[in-house]
Amino acid sequence: MNAKKKVIAMLLAGGQGSRLYALTQNVAKPAVPYGGKYRIIDFALSNCTNSGIDTVGVLTQYQPLVLNEYIGNGQPWDLDRMYGGVHVLSPFETKEGADWFQGTANAIYQNMRFIERYDPEYVIVLGGDHIYKMDYSKLVEFHEKNNSDGTIAVINVPMEEASRFGIMTCDAENRVVRFTEKPKEPESTLASMGIYCFTWQKLKKYLIENENANTGSKDFGKDIIPSMLKNKERLFAYTFDGYWKDVGTLDSLWEANMDLLSPSVPLDLYDPKWKIYARHNNMPPQYIGENAQIENSMITEGSNINGQVDFSVIFSGVTIEEGAVVDSSILMPGTVVKSGAVVEYAIVGENCVVESGAKIGARPETVDPEHKEDWGIAVVGHNVTVSGGAVVKPKEIISENV
Amino acid sequence: MSVNNNVLGLIFASLHDSTVIELTKHRTMGSIMFGGRYRLIDFPLSNMVNSGITQVGVITKSNYGSLLDHLGTGREWDLARKQGGLHLLPPFSQNVGEGVYRGRLEALSNVWSYVEHSKCEYVVLTDCDYVANLNFDRVIKQHKETEADITVVYGKYRYSEESGSCVDVLEMDEAGRVNAVLVDPAISGECNISLDMFVMKKDFLRKIVKDAVSKNQYSLVRDCLQPKVKEIKIMGYQFDGYFSRIDSVKHYYEANLALLKPENRDQLFKSGAPVYTKIGDNGPVKYGLEAKASNSLIADGCIIEGTVENSILFRGVKIGKGSVVKNCILMQNTNIGSGCSLTSVITDKNVTTEDGRVLTGSDSYPVYISKNAKL
Numbered sequence: 064m065n066a067k068k069k070v071i072a073m074l075l076a077g078g079q080g081s082r083l084y085a086l087t088q089n090v091a092k093p094a095v096p097y098g099g100k101y102r103i104i105d106f107a108l109s110n111c112t113n114s115g116i117d118t119v120g121v122l123t124q125y126q127p128l129v130l131n132e133y134i135g136n137g138q139p140w141d142l143d144r145m146y147g148g149v150h151v152l153s154p155f156e157t158k159e160g161a162d163w164f165q166g167t168a169n170a171i172y173q174n175m176r177f178i179e180r181y182d183p184e185y186v187i188v189l190g191g192d193h194i195y196k197m198d199y200s201k202l203v204e205f206h207e208k209n210n211s212d213g214t215i216a217v218i219n220v221p222m223e224e225a226s227r228f229g230i231m232t233c234d235a236e237n238r239v240v241r242f243t244e245k246p247k248e249p250e251s252t253l254a255s256m257g258i259y260c261f262t263w264q265k266l267k268k269y270l271i272e273n274e275n276a277n278t279g280s281k282d283f284g285k286d287i288i289p290s291m292l293k294n295k296e297r298l299f300a301y302t303f304d305g306y307w308k309d310v311g312t313l314d315s316l317w318e319a320n321m322d323l324l325s326p327s328v329p330l331d332l333y334d335p336k337w338k339i340y341a342r343h344n345n346m347p348p349q350y351i352g353e354n355a356q357i358e359n360s361m362i363t364e365g366s367n368i369n370g371q372v373d374f375s376v377i378f379s380g381v382t383i384e385e386g387a388v389v390d391s392s393i394l395m396p397g398t399v400v401k402s403g404a405v406v407e408y409a410i411v412g413e414n415c416v417v418e419s420g421a422k423i424g425a426r427p428e429t430v431d432p433e434h435k436e437d438w439g440i441a442v443v444g445h446n447v448t449v450s451g452g453a454v455v456k457p458k459e460i461i462s463e464n465v
Numbered sequence: 466m467s468v469n470n471n472v473l474g475l476i477f478a479s480l481h482d483s484t485v486i487e488l489t490k491h492r493t494m495g496s497i498m499f500g501g502r503y504r505l506i507d508f509p510l511s512n513m514v515n516s517g518i519t520q521v522g523v524i525t526k527s528n529y530g531s532l533l534d535h536l537g538t539g540r541e542w543d544l545a546r547k548q549g550g551l552h553l554l555p556p557f558s559q560n561v562g563e564g565v566y567r568g569r570l571e572a573l574s575n576v577w578s579y580v581e582h583s584k585c586e587y588v589v590l591t592d593c594d595y596v597a598n599l600n601f602d603r604v605i606k607q608h609k610e611t612e613a614d615i616t617v618v619y620g621k622y623r624y625s626e627e628s629g630s631c632v633d634v635l636e637m638d639e640a641g642r643v644n645a646v647l648v649d650p651a652i653s654g655e656c657n658i659s660l661d662m663f664v665m666k667k668d669f670l671r672k673i674v675k676d677a678v679s680k681n682q683y684s685l686v687r688d689c690l691q692p693k694v695k696e697i698k699i700m701g702y703q704f705d706g707y708f709s710r711i712d713s714v715k716h717y718y719e720a721n722l723a724l725l726k727p728e729n730r731d732q733l734f735k736s737g738a739p740v741y742t743k744i745g746d747n748g749p750v751k752y753g754l755e756a757k758a759s760n761s762l763i764a765d766g767c768i769i770e771g772t773v774e775n776s777i778l779f780r781g782v783k784i785g786k787g788s789v790v791k792n793c794i795l796m797q798n799t800n801i802g803s804g805c806s807l808t809s810v811i812t813d814k815n816v817t818t819e820d821g822r823v824l825t826g827s828d829s830y831p832v833y834i835s836k837n838a839k840l
Contacts, residue, residue, distance in 0.1 A: 332749070338746045351762075353759050357758055358755075364502075
């Protein structure tokens, strides 16, 4: 019998990320590239390791191939352990039949046996679609100190955006008195980050009750938290004040990448005490050519840059030929932008080829001010060739060769 | 990739340390940093792994702390294994008096029980002073076909007496059989020089090691290859790819800057044969608003606010606003303040300069700043 684990983490990574359209056609959202050399899930996994949590269940469902391969044995995150470590948990068949994960709570319910093997005191439930650096050990500490049954990490959001979130109303001791999903008239600005710490025995009881009640949604925000509140369980809000960004939409994914270029955004990827780990692909250092012009950008290993790059995030193994222009864009791994091509305000997926003379996206000021709604980030899915002379208009999303 | 599971790789990580004494003050040959994110041992080690050799012994000598730290369990080279994998072989033993070995054969005698117990028929020996991307599979194949006793890898090299020390020039007949091995000869011009990589059967190696030790001899070249060149069949294998030889600080400098040429880079970093190294988990390179970079090789984790030209930047180098770095090699975590000017400078790890410092070397005599120096 192995020693019990005090805390284990369950990472919900099954979401389709349908609002990322072409970028999640064949990959789960947590496996979408972010920040030059990462994938979204690297942040949650690295946070676990940096917080001293060595046992993580990753619940996958939608298009898990890339994600499974990426996580592998967890070694890049130091999560290859003799006992514990990272485990990819897919839906499975039992004597009663086979079920897909129906909601966030149901996904955890179906994997209760995994959790029980470690006999944890606390279970942390995480999403796989946010960019943030958080010390979960402080969340656990707060949870213990308050003798809490469930602690919800919250972040202060601007009042005008509060109605997009699950909003907590708390008393002076941070105890949650009310929780409203997407309120029309928010009572507070404390938004749930979808990060929870539960006392496992308590959560287990509610998961089973919720499953038996068969509400249909089987969701933490819609079912578990409301019923715990109704029963006057001790729920507390833990306020997080660092950088936190949902990358669930194309605009927010673009913005979250651009945030890395802003000196005023407090997301430091260079802090040796809180490294963000990623699976590495053994590429040589980037080569910057004689005629390259690079300003305010991030560029990753294996890239070969000879063109002009401004305000952009360039992933590993990208080639930008002389005479190509890349501005305010994100180029994912392995993409080639040939001489004379222009990429502006765009996200270009992995292993794309942008031929000479192609044009992707446009600056916002080029759009008729009367029709501002016509402008948006142009998006090219993975493995797409944009041929010479082809134009991908602002706001357009393509996933086939043009 | 072929399976060479009957081949043992042996890397001498600490030979030739004295040729680059500045760089080996804190480390040994194999752990000298090269090419922005590598150490010299990464090249022979990756060559072995890419040739399907999955059991490798690394023979150390002195100053090997950084080497141990770099290699760890061998995981980054996929050599953390139950069967074979990476073995670090410290230099001391009962076999040869006291102290450390004097040459390859004596070193091998020290670690012979490891070699003996390795499941292998063939042995590949290499040093760390040549940088090349080379597939040993072809060398082994030729070795078998020619039924040689020893196959030595050689390359064409413009040699002169100033080429540094311990250059082994090979003279061969038309069939490629070596009939003379000359150490640092007084000649100049294009020569076939040994790349210090050898293939032979384990049984043969055992014989020459035992023979040498019995006569208090220790050098593979001087005590075996040279005197026995007629007696044993030594065949040359010509490597016609790109290689560089690290035998002086000047050559180290030139070999690094040679990577700015795409034809050299393409031969050293091939897509099918990657060069593995310890992962640093650094962020991408960040270029600031006033950054200018051209013709440079830049590793992850660098933050560039100034100007970089014709330079190699290792991981985590910071260049402040208004600073100009030209023809330089800046090793890991070098931190250049703002308004500095560096030309033809090699900084070792963790060098920091205050704002406004000016350092100028020349191409033929680069300035070397030692590890942890604060200017």
